[in-house]
Amino acid sequence: MIGSTLLERRSRPERIADQAWRHLTSAVNSAGDSVRDTARSARRNGLTFADDAGDLVGTAAEEARRRAVRAFDALAGRRPALPWALLVGAALAGAAIGWAAGSAARAVAARGDREAEDIEFVDVDRPNSPASLDT
Template sequence: MFGSTLLDRRSKPERIADQAWQNLVSALDSAGDSVKDAARSARRNGSGLADDATDLVGSAAEEARRRAGLAFDALAGRRPALPWTLLIAAALAGAALGWAAGTAARAAGSRARELDEIEFVDVDRPDSPVGLDG
């Protein structure tokens, strides 16, 4: 009771300042709870994000090392190695295409020979204008 009469006797600016203080304290408490909740969820989700980031940074570092090595070799005047796997793959693909084309050509040639077995007959024409029958 004594405290309530003291609060009633304060001036209006003091009461407004006290209300503002109470509002600020409650806002900070709720913000603190929100921050704690956000920190908990970030901790839960952060491990997955950290793994993804580690993979991304690792692959980027690998690529950077590879490019740095190539740049160093280029500055030293060394030529890059031949891509043997690409060359071998291209040769095998060319051989397979050549074999397929040869097989198709042989099949087409045998079909053409079957069509060429037509018999031609010599016919004598009695009134040939050029005289080839003679």
């Protein structure tokens, strides 16, 4: 009770200063919370960005290493090895395409033979034709 009467007896500028102090501390506390949250999210985003950059750098490093080895082999006079996996894959793909084309050709030929049996040829006599085909 004594404390409440003391607060009421303060002058108007003291009450305004006290209210301003409370608003300031509240704003600083909320700003600190938002800065803390922003720092946490920035740290998370930074870690993700760093991981992505690390993956990209790792990939680029592997490519650079592979190219350096190839360049060293070329300077040493060694020929690159044949890409057997690529050659075998291309041969298998060619065989599959050839098999599919052959099957399609046989199917068309079989269908064409059946349609050829249904065709009737008719001998037409043309009376006004310049060349006589009946002779």
